[in-house]
C-alpha cells in the first residue's frame with residue numbers, strides 16, 4: 057500500500073471515454089478543462105484497486121459484475137456534495153413568506169402539501185424545508201399531511217441524510233436558535249430531533265431518469281439547487297421539462313442562485329422577486 061498517492065495520468069482518449077460513461081449515467085458533463093479534476097479525484101481509487109491505467113478502470117466500470125457498485129464509488133469521488141442547512145436564506149424567505157402562505161390557503165381543504173428536494177446531498181435541504189413547515193404550522197401540524205422527499209444519485213449521501221447527525225460545518229448559515237431548537241449536541245455532532253426527521257423520506261433517484269420521476273406524482277414545490285450547473289444544456293432542459301410536468305398548476309420550482317433557465321422552450325415564469333430564483337407555471341396574483 058503506497059504511503060503517498062500519485063496521480064495516474066489519463067490519456068485524452070481515456071478522458072473522452074470516462075466522460076461519456078459519466079455523462080450517460082448521470083448527465084454530468086466534464087468540460088475539457090476539468091480533465092485534471094477527474095484524473096486527480098479518481099487516481100486514488102485506481103490505486104486502491106491496484107490498477108495502473110484508466111483503460112483498466114473503464115473496463116471494470118462498464119463490464120463485469122461490479123458495475124453498479126463501482127459506479128456509486130466513482131460517483132462519490134467525482135461529485136461535489138456541498139450543502140448546508142438554510143442555504144441561501146433570502147430564497148428560503150421567498151418560499152416561507154410568499155409561496156407557502158398561498159399554498160396553505162389553496163390546500164386548506166385537502167390539507168396536503170408535497171415538497172421535493174431533488175439532488176439533496178446529505179439531507180440539509182429537505183430537513184430545512186421540514187423545519188420551515190414545522191415552525192409555520194405549529195400546533196396545526198397534526199391536521200396537515202406534509203410529504204417531503206429528498207432524492208440524490210449518491211447512496212453514501214442518502215445514508216448520511218437518514219442518520220440526521222451533522223457537524224458544525226452544516227450550520228454555516230443557521231440562526232443559533234434554530235439549531236438549539238431542532239438539534240441535540242453530543243460531542244462534535246448535532247443530532248436532528250425525531251419529529252423533523254420523520255417528516256422527510258429519502259430515495260435514490262437519478263435526475264437522468266425522467267420516467268422514475270413520474271412515479272413520484274405531482275409536487276407543490278420542487279427545489280433543485282446547485283446541481284444543474286454540472287449538466288450540459290440537453291440534460292438541463294430534460295430535467296427542467298420533467299420538473300414542469302411534475303409540478304401542480306400553482307407549483308413552484310426553486311433553482312440555485314448561479315443557475316438559470318435561459319434558452320429553454322419551457323413555459324415557466326420567473327418570479328419577479330430579487331433573490332427568489334423561483335419559477336411558476338402560471339402568472340397569478342401579486343406574486344408574479
Ligand SMILES: C[S@@+](CC[C@H](N)C(=O)[O-])C[C@H]1O[C@@H](n2cnc3c(N)ncnc32)[C@H](O)[C@@H]1O
Pocket residue numbers: 081082083084135136137138139140143174175176177178181207208209210213261262263264280281282283312
Ligand atoms: C452541490 S450538491 C447540492 C445539494 C443541495 N441541493 C444544495 O443546494 O445545497 C449536488 C448534489 O447533486 C447530486 N447529483 C449529481 N448528479 C445527479 C443526478 N444525475 N441525479 C441526482 N442527483 C445528482 C450529487 O450527488 C450532489 O449530492
